[in-house]
Amino acid sequence: DNLPTPPGPPSLPVMGNVHYIPQHAAWIEFNKMREKYGDMLYFHTFGRSIVVLNSARAAHDLLDKKSSIYSHRPYFAMTHDEWALPIMDYGEKFKRHRRYLEEYFRKRRLPDYHATQMREVHRTLYDMLEDPENYQIHFKRLAGGITMMMSYGHEVKSKDDEFIQIAEKGVATIDAAGAVGAHIVDFFPWLRHVPDWMPGAGFKRLPPGTSEDMHAFVNRPFEEVLKKMAEGTETPCYCTALLEDTKGEDNDGVRDTAAITFAAGFDTTYSALMTALIAMVRNPVIQARAQAEMDLVVGKDRLPTFEDRVHLTYLQCIVMEALRWGATTPVGVAHRLCEDDVYGGFHLPKDSMIIANAYAMLYDPKGRTPQPDPRGPAFGFGRRVCPGKDIAENNIWISIASLFYAFKVSPAVDKNGKEIPIDSAFAEHSIRHPKPFRCRIKPRRENSRALIQQAAWSKGVMLGSL
Numbered sequence: 001d002n003l004p005t006p007p008g009p010p011s012l013p014v015m016g017n018v019h020y021i022p023q024h025a026a027w028i029e030f031n032k033m034r035e036k037y038g039d040m041l042y043f044h045t046f047g048r049s050i051v052v053l054n055s056a057r058a059a060h061d062l063l064d065k066k067s068s069i070y071s072h073r074p075y076f077a078m079t080h081d082e083w084a085l086p087i088m089d090y091g092e093k094f095k096r097h098r099r100y101l102e103e104y105f106r107k108r109r110l111p112d113y114h115a116t117q118m119r120e121v122h123r124t125l126y127d128m129l130e131d132p133e134n135y136q137i138h139f140k141r142l143a144g145g146i147t148m149m150m151s152y153g154h155e156v157k158s159k160d161d162e163f164i165q166i167a168e169k170g171v172a173t174i175d176a177a178g179a180v181g182a183h184i185v186d187f188f189p190w191l192r193h194v195p196d197w198m199p200g201a202g203f204k205r206l207p208p209g210t211s212e213d214m215h216a217f218v219n220r221p222f223e224e225v226l227k228k229m230a231e232g233t234e235t236p237c238y239c240t241a242l243l244e245d246t247k248g249e250d251n252d253g254v255r256d257t258a259a260i261t262f263a264a265g266f267d268t269t270y271s272a273l274m275t276a277l278i279a280m281v282r283n284p285v286i287q288a289r290a291q292a293e294m295d296l297v298v299g300k301d302r303l304p305t306f307e308d309r310v311h312l313t314y315l316q317c318i319v320m321e322a323l324r325w326g327a328t329t330p331v332g333v334a335h336r337l338c339e340d341d342v343y344g345g346f347h348l349p350k351d352s353m354i355i356a357n358a359y360a361m362l363y364d365p366k367g368r369t370p371q372p373d374p375r376g377p378a379f380g381f382g383r384r385v386c387p388g389k390d391i392a393e394n395n396i397w398i399s400i401a402s403l404f405y406a407f408k409v410s411p412a413v414d415k416n417g418k419e420i421p422i423d424s425a426f427a428e429h430s431i432r433h434p435k436p437f438r439c440r441i442k443p444r445r446e447n448s449r450a451l452i453q454q455a456a457w458s459k460g461v462m463l464g465s466l
């Protein structure tokens with residue numbers, strides 16, 4: 001048919017209009033273009049096209065409702081290194097890897113992880129009590145510690161943990177930004193044959209030596225699990241359970257999916273925790289209200305547990321708002337349309353790269369009652385929706401509940417005792433983070449210290465925490 005492609009900035013002959021794709025924080029600029037061009041933006045060059053979806057409706061209508069044709073990933077060069085699910089194209093291996101993760105992180109299984117989550121969070125409370133200045137390090141250890149325990153049964157006692165170091169290096173080589181968020185900043189190199197901004201393409205630019213880091217990251221923790229299983233000293237975890245299920249027929253799949261839970265879950269969770277913290281530091285009234293709700297539901301003599309969750313509706317709103325305001329993965333990971341399609345009277349060409357602008361959806365100024373659920377845009381769409389979304393939400397929930405139950409957080413003060421104003425700007429990377437800020441984290445009540453010490457002591461996480 002002769003339907004037009006969606007609107008977008010004006011095109012040059014041959015070159016098309018990709019030069020209008022902003023180099024920095026593209027999601028913000030795409031959002032501005034929305035006023036002029038609407039919910040869909042179209043960019044093209046040399047016969048290739050990119051469609052940006054600026055509204056939750058468009059993303060839902062296409063990526064969710066027509067997921068059978070919108071769940072591929074754009075082409076990129078490093079296919080031989082396809083161990084990482086987020087960049088894997090649709091196909092048998094993709095389905096197998098997703099099945100593993102969905103099976104082990106499905107809703108029904110979530111209670112299996114509660115003990116690990118509580119233990120790691122209580123360890124973090126203790127770290128915060130002893131060394132509140134370094135809260136960022138404790139959040140990092142927490143985000144990494146939960147994943148390492150769930151995936152490998154490995155206990156992360158300090159930030160200097162061997163596997164965390166390996167993993168951080170490994171994730172850095174994937175270019176964390178590229179692994180879970182599309183690297184739009186580097187959009188132009190895409191014209192040089194390979195979409196450099198695509199997750200995985202970062203491998204190409206690695207400085208010498210880092211492919212060893214990547215290899216170590218994917219292999220070392222897994223090998224340790226195998227070794228422990230051989231000795232009979234393993235801790236039950238994702239790897240041990242899945243190795244048993246798959247009976248040695250897909251050890252690579254177990255290894256790769258375990259590694260991706262770390263790569264995809266570490267920085268994102270850390271960012272969400274930082275977002276919740278800065279939000280509470282800046283909004284003392286809201287913080288106090290959440291604490292009053294917890295005092296009512298939890299009482300004053302114990303720390304919160306997952307059982308309290310259904311009663312803590314105000315706190316749940318804070319978690320939702322952190323997911324919204326944080327827009328941790330502002331453009332998620334790009335999808336690819338695998339056949340021609342029509343939407344809203346426009347022609348969407350086969351093989352278009354589809355970018356869901358989650359940022360635009362989460363920052364949509366049009367007020368609605370009730371507010372739309374931020375989890376849709378925050379965790380992605382269709383058959384590619386984040387398989388860790390429920391476990392991620394639980395990680396964030398128990399962390400936030402416990403932290404604000406035990407501590408009062410407020411802006412840092414200067415030497416005259418005056419509060420230092422906090423700049424709540426975000427670093428606009430493809431995994432967004434609040435920019436570093438200083439704050440005070442103080443036990444909230446007289447017995448807070450004792451409650452934390454008791455919890456940390458009973459779980460044996462008191463020593464070697466720092």
Ligand code: HEM
Binds near residue numbers: 086264379386387
């Ligand atoms: C706040 C935390 C998190 C956020 C905001 C987040 C967000 C996302 C988003 C937006 C996507 C892309 C979805 C799409 O293509 O439409 C994604 C994919 C993915 N996430 Fe998460 N995620 C988080 C935590 C986690 C955790 C804890 C895990 C591990 C259990 C995880 C594992 C994955 C995997 C494996 C994919 C690739 C799925 C695929 O390509 O089929 N994520 N995530």
